[in-house]
């Protein structure tokens with residue numbers, strides 16, 4: 001934070017706005033309508049997005065005085081690795097809507113800060129390339145991999161093997177997106193975020209996925225040798241009863257067979273707790289379940305032997321009128337009782353927000369839209385600064401509230417208002 005005030009002395013403006021409201025306003029202006037609809041948008045009438053922010057406002061920080069806050073610690077340990085601040089870059093798919101090579105730029109930003117970047121399964125750059133970019137900044141810079149559990153078991157295994165081979169520190173299994181939510185901003189524009197191939201690079205770079213596409217094309221051409229590839233993809237979509245409402249938006253110019261196959265197999269709505277036991281046996285990586293909102297599910301996750309959970313409502317993008325993550329955390333943290341790591345995201349946009357989440361029992365917070373807005377405004381530097389600002393404000397808030405260690409915060413630091 002010193003740097004930012006020193007810049008002010010020299011009348012240098014920061015690269016990206018230092019408050020979320022202005023960051024969002026400027027990013028909206030910088031983005032295409034399609035990018036803004038997908039990234040800035042939420043489910044339904046936006047109630048969950050609003051609830052995430054309102055819940056934070058119902059907690060007030062109660063500062064303590066005269067406690068020597070000259071030295072402060074922001075470091076935390078996650079799965080055997082120390083990270084410099086309790087903050088991660090959340091997985092964000094189809095990022096190339098905001099900037100070409102989005103994931104590579106964000107990886108660069110995260111590596112510069114030394115905090116983990118959770119690679120999206122719906123990335124626009126293959127995980128190997130992002131890992132290489134991060135290694136170019138700092139060898140072994142922390143990276144996690146986020147998995148959407150495909151209907152194809154071999155594809156799941158292939159993605160897990162790739163995550164292991166790029167030395168991911170954990171696999172995050174996102175469980176709140178077995179189907180895409182009702183997102184009016186995208187629907188009203190007739191825009192399917194993946195339609196032009198955005199966000200399918202983990203798939204098209206995967207040998208198993210390419211095999212699946214090829215198999216499908218072969219099967220289709222065997223039946224009707226005279227039809228074109230585009231027509232085959234349409235045929236598959238009809239026979240597979242895929243999300244038809246979105247399919248109408250696919251343009252003819254892009255690799256339809258790959259996009260269509262992706263839509264058909266990227267997630268498995270039939271997933272249940274029974275499947276989870278199988279996953280444990282299939283990877284040596286720590287497993288983190290993302291999208292936990294009910295305390296009973298949190299307890300069940302502990303019983304299932306996973307290593308962590310992320311209390312998340314997907315940034316308010318899945319269910320309209322869902323519980324805010326701060327309200328959910330209030331019940332989940334005592335239910336977990338320190339047995340596994342508890343992370344949180346959705347609406348956590350400032351250092352004070354992170355402070356409140358930690359005081360309510362979270363071990364760390366993932367930041368979604370702020371880093372995407374920074375990216376849209378100023379590329380890798382913008383993504384880095386947006387998150388660096390949150391960390392700087394956290395450091396100040398910690399000290400000003402009379403605390404010296406993020407790992408020692410508890411509910412006594414807050415009052416409900």
Ligand code: FNR
Pocket residue numbers: 038039040090091092093094120121122123146174290312313314315316317345346347348366367368369370
């Ligand atoms: C997401 N999120 C997400 N989560 C995930 O597990 N895999 C993904 O591919 C995506 N894709 C994605 C795209 C966009 C544009 C957004 C905004 C979000 C959810 C993300 O990881 C995180 O849960 C939320 O972004 C957190 O909320 P905030 O910080 O954006 O409010």
